[in-house]
Amino acid sequence: MADEAPFQFLHSELIQYIYKSADTEDTENGRNISKLENLGCRVGQGLIERLTKDAPRFKDELDIMKFICKDFWTCLFKKQIDNLRTNHQDSQFRLLSHLSAGKQYLDYAPKYLAFTCGLVRGALSNLGLRSVVTAEISDMPACKFQVLIQKM
Amino acid sequence: MSRQSNRTTDSKKMNSELFTLTYGALVTQLCKDYENDEEVNKQLDKMGYNIGVRLIEDFLARSTIGRCQDFRETADVIAKVAFKMYLGITPSVTNWSPAGDEFSLILENNPLADFVELPDNHNTLIYSNLLCGVLRGALEMVQMAVDVKFAQDTLRGDNVTEIRMKFIKRIEENLPAGEE
Numbered sequence: 001m002a003d004e005a006p007f008q009f010l011h012s013e014l015i016q017y018i019y020k021s022a023d024t025e026d027t028e029n030g031r032n033i034s035k036l037e038n039l040g041c042r043v044g045q046g047l048i049e050r051l052t053k054d055a056p057r058f059k060d061e062l063d064i065m066k067f068i069c070k071d072f073w074t075c076l077f078k079k080q081i082d083n084l085r086t087n088h089q090d091s092q093f094r095l096l097s098h099l100s101a102g103k104q105y106l107d108y109a110p111k112y113l114a115f116t117c118g119l120v121r122g123a124l125s126n127l128g129l130r131s132v133v134t135a136e137i138s139d140m141p142a143c144k145f146q147v148l149i150q151k152m
Numbered sequence: 153m154s155r156q157s158n159r160t161t162d163s164k165k166m167n168s169e170l171f172t173l174t175y176g177a178l179v180t181q182l183c184k185d186y187e188n189d190e191e192v193n194k195q196l197d198k199m200g201y202n203i204g205v206r207l208i209e210d211f212l213a214r215s216t217i218g219r220c221q222d223f224r225e226t227a228d229v230i231a232k233v234a235f236k237m238y239l240g241i242t243p244s245v246t247n248w249s250p251a252g253d254e255f256s257l258i259l260e261n262n263p264l265a266d267f268v269e270l271p272d273n274h275n276t277l278i279y280s281n282l283l284c285g286v287l288r289g290a291l292e293m294v295q296m297a298v299d300v301k302f303a304q305d306t307l308r309g310d311n312v313t314e315i316r317m318k319f320i321k322r323i324e325e326n327l328p329a330g331e332e
Contacts, residue, residue, distance in 0.1 A: 005210055006238050007171040009203045010282075014178055017199060021185060039181060043173040046267075050169055076170060 004078070014039070015111050033114045040118020041125070048123035051075060061149055062086065064127050072123055082142075109137045120147065168240060172266045179279060189276040196278070200285020208290040211237070219294075223319050224248075226296070227255050230287070230317075239263050243315075259313040262306065270307050279307050287317065295323045 069081035113135040121133045130150045182192045220226040227245045247256040264280045284300040297320040304310035
């Protein structure tokens with residue numbers, strides 16, 4: 001749908017900008033990923049506020065994660081997360097999603113995912129959960145997000 | 153039941169909010185990285201240009217618009233098709249110059265600037281300057297050199313947001329050497 005295009009173009013350009021303004025190649029890579037992730041975090045915080053403005057309170061962490069996987073993800077990417085696996089003891093959640101067919105390049109993938117990880121982290125933080133969100137692409141086009149909730 | 157219908161309108165709204173918030177995060181980052189507003193404006197224009205040269209292909213693929221016959225038609229396509237398609241708004245086309253080479257796009261509301269307020273120390277920041285770059289880049293790819301700038305901006309206290317577009321010249325397609 002055309003309304004996704006502006007964000008996609010902007011996201012690509014944002015990534016280009018962050019990487020171009022870095023001085024060196026490899027050593028800066030971690031910092032650039034962090035920058036992108038932080039930007040995503042700010043946006044995630046804003047978005048979740050808008051999305052949950054009139055929603056009832058969440059019962060527990062799992063409820064929050066289900067919301068992220070269904071409503072939040074659908075609003076962003078027009079589809080739900082394909083699979084949610086939980087590990088209650090460690091408060092770990094694994095979200096499995098298929099990347100859109102357009103993105104075939106494994107090397108660039110971390111750059112594209114950084115922002116999305118930030119989005120999730122920002123959303124969770126405004127729902128009262130501190131977390132670490134990472135993503136990995138082991139089998140293209142499937143992408144696994146790992147959310148580790150940190151106990152306060 | 154009402155939750156269901158909220159979901160679909162929310163989805164469209166969320167997409168534009170994702171874009172708006174991401175744009176805001178970008179401008180904030182640029183303001184942090186650059187000393188002054190002029191530099192930020194330039195960066196936004198450059199980034200917009202990069203987006204525009206790619207967006208035009210996306211636009212031509214999605215719409216069935218053929219080549220525009222003249223600048224007036226271009227203006228209409230920009231306002232009624234492109235803006236509607238990508239930003240969900242339809243600016244009005246007004247203030248044509250007598251020569252027909254300049255016009256204004258009046259935006260009653262600017263989705264890029266939703267939720268935005270400019271702080272006092274950024275008086276010369278053209279917040280939505282990305283749009284100027286996008287228009288310039290996109291039109292260059294269809295052989296039109298244009299100058300695009302903001303004439304009015306609601307973020308700076310004006311009543312409306314006005315983008316002024318001026319046709320400079322047609323860009324001749326470069327033929328490889330040896331061909332006629």
